[in-house]
Amino acid sequence: MSRAAHGGRGPAIRLAGLRKVYTTRGRPPVVAVDGLDLTVERGEIFGLLGPNGAGKTTTVEICEGLLDATEGVVEVLGMDWGGDAEQIRARIGVSLQDTRLFEKQTVAELCALFAGLYEPSRSVEELIALVQLEEKADTRYAHLSGGQRQRLAVATALAGRPELLFLDEPTTGLDPQSRRSLWDVIRAYRDEDGGTVVLTTHYMEEAAQLCDRVMVVDHGRSIALGSPAELIAGLGAAHVVEARAPGLAARVDGGVLEGIEGILERHANGDRLHLSVTAPHVVLPGILRAFERAGVELEALTTRHTSLEDVFVHLTGRQLRDGGES
Amino acid sequence: MRPRVLRAVTRTVLLEHLRTPEAVFWTYGFPLVMALVLGFAFGEGKAEPSRVAVVDDAPAALIAAIDEHSEDRVTAQTMTAMEARRALTLGLVDLVVSGEPARPVFDLDPMRTGSELARLQVERALLRAGGAVDPGAGSLIRPVDEPGDRYIDFLIAGLIGMNLLGAGMYGIGYNVVMMRSNKLLRRLAVTPMRRGEFLAAFLMSRTLLALPPPLAILAFGIFAFGVPVHGSWLALLGLILLGTLTFAGLGLLVASRARTSESVSGWINLVTMPMWLLGGIFFSNERFPDLVQPLVRAMPMTQFTDGMRGIMLGSFDPGQIATSAVGLAVVGLLSFAAALRLFRWN
Ligand SMILES: Nc1ncnc2c1ncn2[C@@H]1O[C@H](COP(=O)(O)OP(=O)(O)OP(=O)(O)O)[C@@H](O)[C@H]1O
Ligand SMILES: [Mg+2]
Numbered sequence: 118m119s120r121a122a123h124g125g126r127g128p129a130i131r132l133a134g135l136r137k138v139y140t141t142r143g144r145p146p147v148v149a150v151d152g153l154d155l156t157v158e159r160g161e162i163f164g165l166l167g168p169n170g171a172g173k174t175t176t177v178e179i180c181e182g183l184l185d186a187t188e189g190v191v192e193v194l195g196m197d198w199g200g201d202a203e204q205i206r207a208r209i210g211v212s213l214q215d216t217r218l219f220e221k222q223t224v225a226e227l228c229a230l231f232a233g234l235y236e237p238s239r240s241v242e243e244l245i246a247l248v249q250l251e252e253k254a255d256t257r258y259a260h261l262s263g264g265q266r267q268r269l270a271v272a273t274a275l276a277g278r279p280e281l282l283f284l285d286e287p288t289t290g291l292d293p294q295s296r297r298s299l300w301d302v303i304r305a306y307r308d309e310d311g312g313t314v315v316l317t318t319h320y321m322e323e324a325a326q327l328c329d330r331v332m333v334v335d336h337g338r339s340i341a342l343g344s345p346a347e348l349i350a351g352l353g354a355a356h357v358v359e360a361r362a363p364g365l366a367a368r369v370d371g372g373v374l375e376g377i378e379g380i381l382e383r384h385a386n387g388d389r390l391h392l393s394v395t396a397p398h399v400v401l402p403g404i405l406r407a408f409e410r411a412g413v414e415l416e417a418l419t420t421r422h423t424s425l426e427d428v429f430v431h432l433t434g435r436q437l438r439d440g441g442e443s
Numbered sequence: 444m445r446p447r448v449l450r451a452v453t454r455t456v457l458l459e460h461l462r463t464p465e466a467v468f469w470t471y472g473f474p475l476v477m478a479l480v481l482g483f484a485f486g487e488g489k490a491e492p493s494r495v496a497v498v499d500d501a502p503a504a505l506i507a508a509i510d511e512h513s514e515d516r517v518t519a520q521t522m523t524a525m526e527a528r529r530a531l532t533l534g535l536v537d538l539v540v541s542g543e544p545a546r547p548v549f550d551l552d553p554m555r556t557g558s559e560l561a562r563l564q565v566e567r568a569l570l571r572a573g574g575a576v577d578p579g580a581g582s583l584i585r586p587v588d589e590p591g592d593r594y595i596d597f598l599i600a601g602l603i604g605m606n607l608l609g610a611g612m613y614g615i616g617y618n619v620v621m622m623r624s625n626k627l628l629r630r631l632a633v634t635p636m637r638r639g640e641f642l643a644a645f646l647m648s649r650t651l652l653a654l655p656p657p658l659a660i661l662a663f664g665i666f667a668f669g670v671p672v673h674g675s676w677l678a679l680l681g682l683i684l685l686g687t688l689t690f691a692g693l694g695l696l697v698a699s700r701a702r703t704s705e706s707v708s709g710w711i712n713l714v715t716m717p718m719w720l721l722g723g724i725f726f727s728n729e730r731f732p733d734l735v736q737p738l739v740r741a742m743p744m745t746q747f748t749d750g751m752r753g754i755m756l757g758s759f760d761p762g763q764i765a766t767s768a769v770g771l772a773v774v775g776l777l778s779f780a781a782a783l784r785l786f787r788w789n
Contacts, residue, residue: 181633183789207635216630219455221462226455233451234634277635 127195129281129313130157130180135189137175137337149175151337153189157315159280162307164328165317166425168435172337173317174214177285180315181211194281207235210279212270214286214317220259224250224269227258228276235277244272247302264291271299275306282306284316288323300327321425333429340432348428354381354393357427358401361417362408365390373411377403384430388416391430393423444643448636452644453651460614460652474606474660478599479667493561495519496527498541505544508572509565516564531587533727534594537561544573548583552593596671599664600751601724603657604686604744608718610653611690612697612711615645619698620707623788632788639783646691646779653687674754678764682754685768686747689775693743695782718744746770 137150150172157163165173178184179191182198182205191198193205218227225241232238239247245254248268253261261269271287284303288296304327306312318324324331325345333341333348341348362368366385374380379400382393394400397420408415429435460466492515497506499521509519519540522530527539531550538561542548547569551558566582587593622628631641661679664670672679697714701707721728721735722744731739739745750767 183629183633203635203637206633209633211630211633213626213630213633215626217625217627218630219459219627221459222455226458230451230455231634234448234636236445236447273630 127192128156129159129161129194130155130315131190131192132156132176132180133190135176135179135191136187137172137179137184138187149337150179150186153334153337153339155332155339155342157313159313160307160311161329162303162314162316162327164324164331165315165334166319166321166324166331166429167317167334168319168429171334173334174285175337176334177283177315177317178213181209181283182206207277208280210274210277210282212267212274212282212284212287216270218258218266218269218273221257223255223257224261224265225254227269228272231273231276238277239275244276247275248272249298264295267291268295268299271302278310279312281313281315284314286317286319288318288320296323303327325425331425333425333432335429335433341428345425348425349423352381352393352423352428352431354395354423354427356394356397356420357423358392358394358397358404358418358420360390360392360404360408360415360419361388362390362413362415363388365413368411368413373407373413374404377407379403382431384434391427393427393431444637444640448640449644449647452636452641453648456645456648457651460648474602474656475663478595478602478660478663492516492518493538493557493564494536495561495565496530496536496539497521498524498527498539500524501541502543505540505542505547505569508544509540509568511568512571513564513568517561517568528587529727532594532597535726538565540565542583544569546582548585550585550587553586593668595664595668596756597727597752598725599660599670600748600755603660603683603751604722604747605719605724606656606660607653607683607686607690607747608693608715608744610649610656610687611692611694612715613694614653615649615691615694616698616711617704617707619645619695620701620704623698623701624703628788638786638788642695642779642783642786646688646695649691649694650684650687653691654684657683657687670755672755674764679751679754682747682750682764682768682771685771685775686743686751689743689747689771689778692775692778692782696778696785699782699785700787718742721745723748743771743774746774 132153132155135150135153135155136148139147139149141147153172153176165176167173175184179186180193182193182202194208196205198205219230222230224245228241228244232241232244245251248271250265250268250272253265258266258269267287267290271284274282274284282303287303288299291299300323303314303316307314316328328345330342330344331348332339341351343351365388369383369385369390374383377400379394379396380392381395384391392400392404401420492513495509495517497509497519501521506519506521509517513519520536524539524541527536527541528550530536531539531552537551537557539550540547541550547565549562549565551562553559562584619628661670661683665672693714697710698707701710717738718724721731721739722742723739724744728739728745746767750764750771753764753767
């Protein structure tokens with residue numbers, strides 16, 4: 118029976134009016150988090166989603182007590198960093214965005230180190246099995262691959278049977294199979310131990326598959342909050358049509374697509390066109406005819422279901438990751 | 444302090460060090476090589492004139508003879524018999540001359556080739572000056588190889604002090620800052636480990652690692668050169684332990700805030716340089732000008748080397764040794780307390 122099941126009262130995390138301004142001497146101040154309100158309920162897998170520099174790490178590290186907030190309320194497991202720091206630390210598990218561990222210790226020794234810092238704690242064997250590093254148990258940290266280090270970082274975060282787990286980009290750099298198996302670890306932690314997870318990610322697919330709710334962050338502000346399905350449904354369009362042709366944006370702005378029914382939204386940029394539509398089979402014939410009439414030479418045309426990525430594009434007019442894969 | 448946490452961290456830090464072969468060499472091998480080189484080869488192979496002390500109650504003729512007839516191969520200074528003997532021990536002069544021109548008396552360290560050379564040069568000068576002496580028959584050679592009077596006897600305490608200072612500054616100071624700059628400390632900061640536990644565990648593991656080298660240097664001095672320990676062994680070992688902790692505390696202090704290896708190197712130099720120069724490691728610091736004496740006396744290195752020599756060479760009374768020990772303990776405790784306050788994980 119884990120402690121997580123009978124932790125204290127209240128939500129896992131409550132942030133209100135959170136602001137963080139970095140001041141470096143001789144540089145203009147950087148507003149990394151700009152008035153964030155957020156409540157993460159117990160038992161949730163919550164995702165923070167956003168482009169580089171959106172303020173995800175800053176937000177998470179404030180919750181972990183590593184950074185001080187410039188302004189705002191921060192409550193973790195119903196407690197306050199000001200007065201209950203040690204209590205909070207005993208009940209959270211953390212994997213930072215870029216941690217290095219002791220280079221000359223083996224996987225098993227590092228698990229033992231972290232297990233030694235918590236009471237109660239998981240056994241070394243259990244930790245290693247959780248992230249499937251059995252084969253590497255006696256390998257030194259310096260000789261692990263990037264993905265293996267990530268998995269070990271998650272194992273060390275679980276060492277103290279935390280009630281609340283923070284994972285900052287836990288799957289960045291993992292191969293698809295390792296990523297999926299880490300999702301399983303995270304789900305099992307929530308389902309079996311009743312824990313709460315706050316993770317950050319750049320992968321839409323990950324957020325959609327793994328998270329109960331996500332917050333899309335941009336420039337330190339929340340621009341959308343809800344379950345992945347809600348956010349996508351909120352766009353009102355179930356599908357996306359993407360097309361590519363030389364100078365396409367200019368042609369479209371010139372009115373090539375005027376008068377075609379069923380296009381809810383369009384973004385055009387250079388050679389690329391991005392349309393949100395309710396039903397592709399209804400809209401496509403009209404679009405193709407319009408292109409043909411205007412002499413547009415299509416290089417590519419694809420349709421797909423709307424994703425969280427499109428939510429981001431809809432809200433900001435930008436791609437979440439420029440030219441990124443998956 | 445929870446033993447479970449202390450154990451986990453201490454073990455990790457110990458293993459981390461022992462698995463770094465080059466670090467092991469620099470802490471264990473290097474001081475021994477240094478003792479060997481300095482002990483055997485001190486004063487060897489130099490082209491400078493030999494430095495000779497002439498005892499000040501010797502007849503003026505003796506001094507004049509050396510000054511005028513040594514063809515600049517010898518520089519002579521007059522000093523009291525006590526000063527001369529001390530200068531010989533410290534390696535400031537190669538030879539002490541007393542007696543009369545016809546029957547000179549030489550005090551020298553036969554371990555040093557420079558001493559023998561100086562004796563020959565002085566004898567030649569006397570021969571040329573007097574013409575009539577038969578230095579072979581007339582001179583008296585008194586080797587000062589009784590343990591306790593040689594430079595190596597003086598040096599061992601300094602080498603141990605230097606080693607402990609290095610262990611504190613690099614073994615602790617530098618290492619902690621490296622852990623901070625590669626963000627390892629941040630990871631530890633989000634665990635329930637307390638600052639004091641981390642610092643204590645680091646201190647403990649590093650003290651365990653720092654203790655064997657001084658003992659090795661000491662044993663080496665004793666077995667290779669017959670360096671004496673006139674005073675209490677218990678006091679000697681106690682002082683070494685105290686010195687280890689004190690310099691470890693200083694190491695934690697220099698590491699408490701620095702973020703980069705460059706900045707901690709600066710702090711390390713700031714602490715290390717004055718101690719090397721003024722702490723009585725390689726030569727006695729009693730003769731430094733009065734102006735710097737307060738600084739010299741305040742230095743934990745001075746306390747340590749004084750105390751060590753007091754015990755080993757038997758030249759101090761217990762009160763003075765106790766004063767040294769208290770001085771060291773105060774510096775150590777203040778450093779640890781300050782480090783505890785100033786320390787940051789980030
Ligand atoms: N120590 C710092 N000093 C000054 N500015 C900082 C500091 N740390 C972060 N920033 C700035 O704050 C903003 C938010 O950074 P943060 O690391 O929170 O973003 P992120 O969402 O985690 O990005 P990524 O996806 O790249 O990890 C960025 O503009 C960054 O440049
Ligand atoms: Mg980040």
